[in-house]
Amino acid sequence: MTAAPTQSAAAPAPLFRRLHPRAGETVAFTIDGRPAAAKVGDLLLSAILLNGGALRRFEFGDGHRAGFCLMGACQDCWVDLADGRRLRACTTPVEPGMAVVIDGVRP
Amino acid sequence: MTAPKSPRVVVIGAGPAGLRAVEVLARAGLRPVLVDEASRPGGQIYRQPPAGAERPPEALYGLEAGKARALHALPAELGAAIDYRPGTLAWAIEDTGIDLLGPKGFERLDFDRLILATGAMDRVLPFPGWTLPGVFTLGAAQIALKAQGMAIGARVALVGAGPLLPLIVHQYRKAGATVVAALDVTPFGAKVAALPGLLNEPVTLAKGLWYTARNAMAGLSIRSGVAAVAVQGRDRVEALVWRDAKGREHRVACDAVGASFGLRSEAQLADLAKLDFVFEPVTRQWIPRRDPAGRSSRADVYLAGDGAGIGGADAAELQGARAALALLEDIGRPVEAARVAALDARLARQARFRAALERAYPFPAHLVDAIADDEILCRCEGITAGTVRAAARDREAGEMNRLKALTRLGMGRCQGRVCGQAAAEVLARALDRDVATVGRLRGNPPVKPIPIREALT
Numbered sequence: 282m283t284a285a286p287t288q289s290a291a292a293p294a295p296l297f298r299r300l301h302p303r304a305g306e307t308v309a310f311t312i313d314g315r316p317a318a319a320k321v322g323d324l325l326l327s328a329i330l331l332n333g334g335a336l337r338r339f340e341f342g343d344g345h346r347a348g349f350c351l352m353g354a355c356q357d358c359w360v361d362l363a364d365g366r367r368l369r370a371c372t373t374p375v376e377p378g379m380a381v382v383i384d385g386v387r388p
Numbered sequence: 389m390t391a392p393k394s395p396r397v398v399v400i401g402a403g404p405a406g407l408r409a410v411e412v413l414a415r416a417g418l419r420p421v422l423v424d425e426a427s428r429p430g431g432q433i434y435r436q437p438p439a440g441a442e443r444p445p446e447a448l449y450g451l452e453a454g455k456a457r458a459l460h461a462l463p464a465e466l467g468a469a470i471d472y473r474p475g476t477l478a479w480a481i482e483d484t485g486i487d488l489l490g491p492k493g494f495e496r497l498d499f500d501r502l503i504l505a506t507g508a509m510d511r512v513l514p515f516p517g518w519t520l521p522g523v524f525t526l527g528a529a530q531i532a533l534k535a536q537g538m539a540i541g542a543r544v545a546l547v548g549a550g551p552l553l554p555l556i557v558h559q560y561r562k563a564g565a566t567v568v569a570a571l572d573v574t575p576f577g578a579k580v581a582a583l584p585g586l587l588n589e590p591v592t593l594a595k596g597l598w599y600t601a602r603n604a605m606a607g608l609s610i611r612s613g614v615a616a617v618a619v620q621g622r623d624r625v626e627a628l629v630w631r632d633a634k635g636r637e638h639r640v641a642c643d644a645v646g647a648s649f650g651l652r653s654e655a656q657l658a659d660l661a662k663l664d665f666v667f668e669p670v671t672r673q674w675i676p677r678r679d680p681a682g683r684s685s686r687a688d689v690y691l692a693g694d695g696a697g698i699g700g701a702d703a704a705e706l707q708g709a710r711a712a713l714a715l716l717e718d719i720g721r722p723v724e725a726a727r728v729a730a731l732d733a734r735l736a737r738q739a740r741f742r743a744a745l746e747r748a749y750p751f752p753a754h755l756v757d758a759i760a761d762d763e764i765l766c767r768c769e770g771i772t773a774g775t776v777r778a779a780a781r782d783r784e785a786g787e788m789n790r791l792k793a794l795t796r797l798g799m800g801r802c803q804g805r806v807c808g809q810a811a812a813e814v815l816a817r818a819l820d821r822d823v824a825t826v827g828r829l830r831g832n833p834p835v836k837p838i839p840i841r842e843a844l845t
Contacts, residue, residue, distance in 0.1 A: 296522055296624070296644060300563045301447075301537030305440055322440025327536045334624045335521040341770040344623055347521030349767070349806070351528035351535075352432050353425060354509040354654065356801035356837060357767065369837075372425075374438050 296347060297330040308377050313385040319375045326351065326358050326370035329381055336360050336370055337383055345383070394418055395500035395719055398486060400478050400657060403431020404455075404701045405693025406505035407462045408708030414469040416716050421471040421497065422463065423478050423488060429463050431507055432527065433701045436460060437535045448534050450559070451595055455701070480833030481660040484688065489838050501688050501715050504658055504676075505708060506695035510648030511673075512806050513755050513813075517619025519767050522644045529646030530556050539565035541644025545628040547571045547617050549649035550749045551596055554610060556646065558599040561606055569611075569640045570603065571630055573649065573752040576612035585744025588737050592702070616758055619645055649752055651698045652809055658696065659831030661689050667824040668697060670746045673809055674828040680735065682711030683718075690715055700745075703738040706731055756813040765814060766807040768800020773814050780818035788812055788827045801837055804829040 308319045312333055319328035326348050329336055335345035336358050348358035351371045358370040363380035397413055399406045402424035413420040428436040434449060434456040436442075445453040445460070463472045476490035486502070488495045510525035517523065524532075524540050526548050532538045533556075543566050546557055557570045586593045603610065613633035620627040620639075629639045650671065658676035659665070664685035665674045678684055678691040692711040693704035710731045717723045759765070761774030779785035779794045788811065791797055797811055798804030804811075808829045816823040 294624075296541055297532065297536075298539045298542050298565070299537060300533070300539055300565060301443065303441070303537070320440070322438050322442075322536075324438060324536060327532070327538055331538070339519075339770070344519075345521050346519070347624075348524065349528060350509055350525050351531040352435075352509060353836070354802065355525075355767075355806050359801070359837070374440075 294334055295331050296334045297327055299331060308375050310375060310377065310379040310381065312381045313383055314380075323375050324371060325360060325368060325373045325375045325379065328375035329360070329370065333383070335383060396421070396498065397501045397503070397715065398423060398497060398499040399503045399505060400424075400486070401431065401505035401507055401693065401695065402426065402429040402463070402474070403433060403505060403507050403693060403704060404459055405695075405704035405708035405711075406431070406503070407459050408705045409503050409505060409692055409712040410470050411462055411466065412709050412712035413715070414466045416721055419469060419471060421473060423473045423476050423486070423497075425475070425477045427475045428460070429474070430456060430460050432509075432531065434459055435531055435535050437537075441536060443537060452701070455705075477836060477838070478657060479835055479838055481657055487833070499688070501690070501719070502661070503682075503690045503692055503711050503715065504661070504695055505693045505704070506654040506657055508651040508653050508694035508698055509805065511650040511652040511809060513649050513752065513810050514759055514763050514765055514773070515617050515619070515647070515755060516760070516763065517621065517625070518647070519764050520619055520621050520625050521623065522621070522625030523619055524644065524646050525648040526552050526556055526646045527648065530559065533559055533563055533565075539563070539644075540646060541625070541642065542566060543568045543642040543644070545569040545571070545640060545642045545645045547573065547614070547645065547647035549574045549752050550651065551745060554596060554599040554603060557603050557608060557610065561603065561608060567608055568642050569628060569630070570608055571614040571617060572610050572612045573614045573617070573755060574612065574749045575633070578750055579612070579748045582744040582748035585740060585747065588744065589702075589741040592741065615754060617647065649755070650749060651694065653695050653697060654805070655695060656803065656805075656831040656835040658684070658691065660833060660835070661686065663689060665828070669824070670743075671698060672751050672813070672823055680732065681714040682707055683714055687718070699738060699742050703735065703742065706735050706738065710735060756810065756817070759810075759814060765811050766797040766800060768802050768806070769796045771795050771797040776811060776814050777818045780815055785815065786819060786826070788815065788829050791815055792829060798829045803832060803835060
């Protein structure tokens with residue numbers, strides 16, 4: 282069985298859902314240049330997946346990856362930033378101004 | 389006359405086991421070093437949200453809130469009686485030296501005695517679609533909720549082979565998430581047969597039954613004996629297809645799946661410490677050998693908690709205290725015999741409970757039998773089951789490290805944490821041998837990725 286074609290995983294349809302909205306400052310960052318918003322206390326992984334469906338391209342084949350274990354064990358969620366940093370998104374808090382690169386040009 | 393120098397004791401891991409170990413050591417006046425990769429204590433089971441995302445423990449840990457609260461408070465309570473190093477990765481062990489990477493960079497820490505309390509992660513078995521964005525482990529689904537107050541998707545399917553499944557279904561439902569399927573790949577009859585043994589821990593059993601009953605009342609009965617699961621979708625999860633015990637196929641639309649099949653010990657550091665390992669036939673995994681008190685094969689290294697065989701959070705607290713007492717005894721400090729005897733009695737009861745729990749949730753071998761040749765086994769490197777079978781057939785890959793050298797399976801960023809056990813099962817089947825005979829992937833430093841630029845300076 283094959284599923285109907287869908288948009289790219291990195292496109293805006295979010296994966297995560299916030300069940301407990303909280304006050305606190307908004308953190309502005311970007312994904313492939315597109316403005317995105319998260320909250321202080323969000324991990325980079327959650328921040329990206331609240332705004333999209335993937336964290337990175339899979340480097341040895343087709344498709345994307347969106348993390349897997351969320352406990353720093355599987356190393357599936359390493360994310361590229363435009364400033365050259367590579368971060369494990371499930372253990373890194375999101376910071377204002379982070380420029381996440383998923384499908385865009387790498388530094 | 390100078391007092392004899394206190395030995396330097398290091399504990400790695402600030403989950404239930406490591407925290408109870410440092411408590412005992414600190415109260416004996418040893419000032420242990422507590423190394424933990426996370427920024428806040430609690431481990432994964434009592435994982436705390438990052439700064440800014442805090443919520444009350446009752447909301448995060450439910451019936452276990454009291455235990456979580458007590459453990460979280462320990463480092464602050466012990467204060468200067470311990471040397472607590474949060475945010476610090478132990479990435480290698482060589483003889484009596486530990487390589488650390490912490491907030492201040494790299495450091496080599498020498499120990500006289502070491503307690504490893506490195507915990508566990510989900511046991512992962514591949515199924516069609518398991519590498520699609522939106523498929524996570526059950527543990528990940530729970531961490532999204534505990535640490536972030538989020539669900540992994542808008543419509544979530546949960547698949548498991550252990551007691552974590554009814555708990556997460558309950559937690560998701562209670563938090564207002566939409567759970568569209570709850571599937572247990574182990575048979576219902578196994579739970580019935582295990583009931584007498586589960587009565588060794590009646591409170592824990594009662595909690596499990598309560599979660600199950602609450603789920604059922606909400607119309608979310610867990611389907612047991614699920615024969616097969618497959619995720620469909622092009623570049624993200626769109627549906628979960630599953631086959632029930634009677635062979636009927638079902639399909640449920642969803643955008644996220646939490647799936648894993650029990651737990652596995654995090655034992656890379658034990659391996660680097662050159663501890664002896666034994667094959668544990670019930671859970672089919674290699675674990676560092678320990679005696680009931682937590683002594684390893686090395687006189688200066690002790691083991692506590694799920695990092696040396698799965699026992700759960702309550703057992704981990706007991707094991708942490710017990711290993712610390714064994715250590716104190718071994719360095720000639722006074723140890724209260726009655727306290728040791730009481731801990732040993734509770735640990736024996738926990739062991740009987742755990743044995744019954746393993747019978748209730750047996751290893752789902754049928755999922756491994758069904759792994760197709762084109763299925764990815766090693767998600768880091770994209771190595772398929774077919775590649776493993778070909779290596780077994782044509783290239784004399786008779787053992788896991790030979791398999792790794794030939795195929796790159798287990799050579800990626802996760803160091804085989806995720807794929808190792810499934811790959812051993814696939815390799816053993818291809819060779820028509822017992823899984824114990826193909827061995828296990830050797831640990832290699834660094835056990836997790838570290839920035840090479842800093843390492844070289």
